[in-house]
Amino acid sequence: MPNIYLLIILEAIAIHLLTHLLIPFNIKLSNHFKIVALPNERRIHKGSIPEAGGLSFALPIILAQATFALFTADKQMGHMLLQLSGVGLLAVLFGLWDDRYESQARYKIVWQIALAAIMYFIGYRVSYLTNPLGQDFVLGWLSFPVTMLWFLVVLNAINLIDGMDGLACGITIIVSLILLIVGIKEQNQLVTAISAFLLAGNLAFLRYNFYPARIFLGETGAMFIALNIAAISTAGSSQFKGITSMTLMIPLSVMAIPLLDVVLAVFRRIKFGNIFKADKAHIHHTMLAFGFSQKTISIIVYIITTLFGLIAIGFSLSSKKLLFSVLLGLLAMMVIVAYIVMRQEQNK
Secondary structure, eight states: OOHHHHHHHHHHHHHHHHHHHHHHHHHHHHHHTTOEEOOOTTOOOOSOEEOOTTHHHHHHHHHHHHHHHHHOSOHHHHHHHHHHHHHHHHHHHHHHHHHHHOOOHHHHHHHHHHHHHHHHHTTOOOOEEOOTTSSOEEOGGGHHHHHHHHHHHHHHHHHHHOSSTTHHHHHHHHHHHHHHHHHHHTTOHHHHHHHHHHHHHHHHHHHHHSSSOSSOOHHHHHHHHHHHHHHHHHHHTSSSSSOOSOSTHHHHHHTHHHHHHHHHHHHHHHHTTOTTOOOSOSHHHHHHHTTOOHHHHHHHHHHHHHHHHHHHHHHHHOSOHHHHHHHHHHHHHHHHHHHHHHHHHHHO
16 A cells, blocks of 8 residues: 555544544533534524534644645645645634624625635636536636535535534535545545545544534534535546546535535525525424434434445446436435425425
């Protein structure tokens, strides 16, 4: 195994252990500075829960990204990874501010647009769109608006799905694992490193975040996770050696549940006249109202996300892209239909 992959493994182990060590301190810190999630009409938990838990894994990951960038022989990749660690720190600071002061939605969108624009200009771009029938579409000047849209969608998708103990964290673990497999297959060190680091941190955090949660991700964790997942996707389609299959179809597949949830939320909120108004009609809220427990909901969503992930792996390994695109569409349709049926039954 090349030394660079050994370094990825060692840093991933260090992230995992550091996250375990930092979480108890993070809990005390959040309680001390009153960075806590209090019950309200939008939240389902009872009692005061420490927030900004994302600090526990974000800081070790940022450190690992920066140190990895210094050791890699690929200067371009090292430069991009070092820049990602800087933008990741900025995302953590934005998230920490929001967790403490609960910013209004219009301020959050400004932060998200700023992060997306920075990522585009440092080289994390959607350059191609997958065409299951033939060659990929080269975006050209459309790369900027598509990249901006992609980052904004992913940032909000992780944020919206983070409404139940362990849900966003568990999805992140599955998404990171699938993208890690594709990164290793395509021998793309940038994708492999970002995926492995995110996987290691969230595996440690899930122990404290699964129901009943002792600490929440908060905006700090959700924004950092989303930034890195979107970065993995756009790093795959950048001008690095050899990752041709990591166009948007793979991250779209494995991220299907949170992406479907954000699309449904947009249409639902447009219907009621305010796209920024939060509600309790997300996929997990609907399942909860239908009688499922939080643990059951998390496990069901994990299983469905894994199925989407297997389709993504099949898409990357197979020449029959159209078949896997049809499977992806059918599975997504089943999730949407199940959601609509549950919503209708709930409203009766």
